[in-house]
Amino acid sequence: MAEADLDVVIRQIAKAQNKTLMAAVKKRRDQIMARAAKAKDKEARDQFRLIARSTMELGSAAAKRLHNSAQNTADSYLRAMRNAAEEAAAAAKRKPVKKAAKTKET
Template identity: 50%
Template sequence: MADADLDVVIRQLARQLHTGLMTRAKERRDRFNGLAAKAKGKESRDRFKMMAKATMDQATSAARRLQMSADNVADSYARSMRLAASAPVVEKAEKAPAKEKPAKAKNAKKTKQAK
């Protein structure tokens, strides 16, 4: 991974985060479905099922946003590296020794004397 382009690394890390996020969301969904199966009343069972569904919806949305952000960052990085590689190299000319500027005389204000 030392020689890998960073856009590839960004995409790989996003994939790992996506996988971890969806795994945790599925675990939580399964937990809520298990609680729904054990629930005694219809209302509590429906509430747990609704929470399981909402968990997956929210996790899917978060994973999608994460993936889009990572793709945008990776594309932006790759584009900037392509532009930097194709840009001509500007060599700086040696600077001539700076000439000393003569000291500016301060403008002395003439005051009129009142007689």
């Protein structure tokens, strides 16, 4: 039943993408915080910190949306495969098996 494993693959890919996205967001946040540390005045430093916080919040929200979308896709795929298997089983029960006609040999 290799089809059922595809939902697991979808979840694994999403997990890897999520980790990559969060790593990029954290790297970007750290770059902005480094700029804040180098800022000459308090106003610029506060502005950079605000930008870094916003970057982290927006990146986390994007990662959450990506995760939810992948979960929905995997669940939908699994549900569709389950329904298809049930329909195939029901169709097999409804359709009578034709018996081979017996021929008389003389």
